[in-house]
Amino acid sequence: MNQKARLDTIIHFLNEHQNISVDEACKLLDASPATVRRDFKLLSANGEVEKNWGGISRKIDYPSDMKPLTYRSTHFIEEKKAIARKASDLVQDGEVVMIDGGTTTLELSKILAHKKIRIITNSLLIVNNIHIERNGWEGAEVFLTGGFLYPDSGMLVGPEANKNLMGYHADWAFLSAGGINESGLTNSNQLVVETERTMIEQAEKTIVLADYSKIGIKSMCQVCGFDKIDRLVTNDKLEDEHFALLQANGLDEQNIILV
Amino acid sequence: MNQKARLDTIIHFLNEHQNISVDEACKLLDASPATVRRDFKLLSANGEVEKNWGGISRKIDYPSDMKPLTYRSTHFIEEKKAIARKASDLVQDGEVVMIDGGTTTLELSKILAHKKIRIITNSLLIVNNIHIERNGWEGAEVFLTGGFLYPDSGMLVGPEANKNLMGYHADWAFLSAGGINESGLTNSNQLVVETERTMIEQAEKTIVLADYSKIGIKSMCQVCGFDKIDRLVTNDKLEDEHFALLQANGLDEQNIILV
DNA sequence: ATTATTTTGATTAATTTTGAACGAATTAAA
DNA sequence: TTTAATTCGTTCAAAATTAATCAAAATAAT
Numbered sequence: 001m002n003q004k005a006r007l008d009t010i011i012h013f014l015n016e017h018q019n020i021s022v023d024e025a026c027k028l029l030d031a032s033p034a035t036v037r038r039d040f041k042l043l044s045a046n047g048e049v050e051k052n053w054g055g056i057s058r059k060i061d062y063p064s065d066m067k068p069l070t071y072r073s074t075h076f077i078e079e080k081k082a083i084a085r086k087a088s089d090l091v092q093d094g095e096v097v098m099i100d101g102g103t104t105t106l107e108l109s110k111i112l113a114h115k116k117i118r119i120i121t122n123s124l125l126i127v128n129n130i131h132i133e134r135n136g137w138e139g140a141e142v143f144l145t146g147g148f149l150y151p152d153s154g155m156l157v158g159p160e161a162n163k164n165l166m167g168y169h170a171d172w173a174f175l176s177a178g179g180i181n182e183s184g185l186t187n188s189n190q191l192v193v194e195t196e197r198t199m200i201e202q203a204e205k206t207i208v209l210a211d212y213s214k215i216g217i218k219s220m221c222q223v224c225g226f227d228k229i230d231r232l233v234t235n236d237k238l239e240d241e242h243f244a245l246l247q248a249n250g251l252d253e254q255n256i257i258l259v
Numbered sequence: 260m261n262q263k264a265r266l267d268t269i270i271h272f273l274n275e276h277q278n279i280s281v282d283e284a285c286k287l288l289d290a291s292p293a294t295v296r297r298d299f300k301l302l303s304a305n306g307e308v309e310k311n312w313g314g315i316s317r318k319i320d321y322p323s324d325m326k327p328l329t330y331r332s333t334h335f336i337e338e339k340k341a342i343a344r345k346a347s348d349l350v351q352d353g354e355v356v357m358i359d360g361g362t363t364t365l366e367l368s369k370i371l372a373h374k375k376i377r378i379i380t381n382s383l384l385i386v387n388n389i390h391i392e393r394n395g396w397e398g399a400e401v402f403l404t405g406g407f408l409y410p411d412s413g414m415l416v417g418p419e420a421n422k423n424l425m426g427y428h429a430d431w432a433f434l435s436a437g438g439i440n441e442s443g444l445t446n447s448n449q450l451v452v453e454t455e456r457t458m459i460e461q462a463e464k465t466i467v468l469a470d471y472s473k474i475g476i477k478s479m480c481q482v483c484g485f486d487k488i489d490r491l492v493t494n495d496k497l498e499d500e501h502f503a504l505l506q507a508n509g510l511d512e513q514n515i516i517l518v
Numbered sequence: 519a520t521t522a523t524t525t526t527g528a529t530t531a532a533t534t535t536t537g538a539a540c541g542a543a544t545t546a547a548a
Numbered sequence: 549t550t551t552a553a554t555t556c557g558t559t560c561a562a563a564a565t566t567a568a569t570c571a572a573a574a575t576a577a578t
């Protein structure tokens with residue numbers, strides 16, 4: 001493996017994980033510590049990663065408008081993956097799934113890409129990742145809604161997107177959360193919220209994926225009340241106060257899936 | 260295996276993988292290191308790939324979660340770019356443009372991305388590239404059709420895609436060609452051809468982009484006859500025989516734009 | 519069929535990269 | 549604070565990669 005291939009492998013690894021140590025990289029690249037250190041030095045000199053004692057880590061907080069369709073938040077990657085894995089267990093072969101945009105639902109889509117299901121989404125980022133995950137015609141069939149491409153988030157929104165969603169019927173709607181508070185589910189973009197509402201309408205069951213940092217947070221736009229949420233998948237790092245908030249609104253052990 | 264075949268094999272390999280080493284290429288091409296190096300040198304001199312110690316890699320290294328649906332290297336890239344540049348001159352600010360999938364139309368979309376126009380397309384590849392090309396909210400507004408994502412080509416097809424296209428009206432339809440022969444425009448995928456037909460219906464003027472290698476070729480599916488083609492943009496390497504073919508079907512100096 | 523031209527593969531010397539060793543620097547433990 | 553254990557960066561010899569040269573093989577032209 002030559003240098004360029006090694007650097008690519010490291011970057012690829014960091015897209016999936018938060019950080020990588022010298023030892024891990026040695027195994028991954030089949031190279032000596034000296035070489036790995038030289039590679040790390042190169043990457044950090046280029047400003048692509050952050051150097052720290054024992055390894056390197058992803059730079060937190062990309063300027064989001066610079067890398068439009070790539071990963072946003074690099075925080076809680078492992079937590080999000082765990083939540084996604086748990087949520088994916090709900091889905092059986094042959095079912096139809098609607099997936100909202102968001103970093104946690106993105107992880108979910110990577111897993112679901114391998115199942116024999118139909119996926120309907122309005123997120124370009126998710127479609128791109130499914131395309132990478134699966135092999136040609138194997139795995140899930142994908143249906144994308146049409147509509148206006150919202151530049152920042154890479155999501156398709158507007159009346160056309162909604163009309164498209166209304167043309168489909170799904171077993172599950174997997175939604176991401178901007179925040180969950182006493183009034184229910186909220187998100188930051190009005191146009192995206194519209195499509196989320198439509199997904200809720202068109203699906204049998206609505207599942208919300210939210211790591212613990214989202215509970216107690218209120219975003220600008222109201223998506224729906226707790227009555228529409230059938231299941232909430234979240235971390236077990238949940239504070240008592242937040243757990244009480246959920247229970248007071250009708251979500252109990254049955255509906256809350258902790259990972 | 261001759262040189263042309265080797266270069267094609269390498270390019271094809273690089274469409275699937277990020278990079279290729281000299282050793283890998285030796286096995287893949289059944290050739291000696293010396294020959295492989297000469298090939299690598301050629302490709303990098305042409306600017307088609309990036310040279311690095313121990314091998315070559317794809318020139319444009321977009322974020323890993325967009326790879327398959329982004330750039331695919333091709334031959335005749337400069338010709339295609341030249342055709343795209345010429346075609347883009349037709350479009351004025353404020354107009355609405357439909358763009359078909361294809362490598363030449365892809366180049367066109369990169370140019371049009373910077374104009375103050377509206378772009379309607381059913382190609383994910385094109386949408387991704389526009390997204391990269393322009394800066395957030397600057398440049399063209401993009402509308403994507405919904406539909407079934409055809410795995411290989413990354414295009415949205417099927418009844419939903421057609422219905423979406425029929426909801427829009429455009430000044431221009433820019434189509435790519437699988438082949439152009441005495442019966443008119445042909446392409447290889449039945450479902451894609453359907454959307455191309457719809458684009459022709461919904462646009463004021465239909466422009467076909469085709470490098471000279473496409474003239475005289477017949478693909479499986481008929482898109483339309485010459486009567487629907489308002490302009491053909493192609494190279495001036497056109498053979499006399501092919502030029503005659505075009506003229507015999509009503510395309511003259513007025514309609515054929517040579518670059 | 520013969521000759522000229524191009525392409526290929528082996529050889530070699532120069533250059534670059536790599537891995538191991540070791541002292542310096544940093545963190546963790548006592 | 550002192551000590552032990554990692555980790556880091558650098559040096560240097562070994563290994564790998566490259567470009568150049570040249571003869572053999574393949575291809576094209578006469």
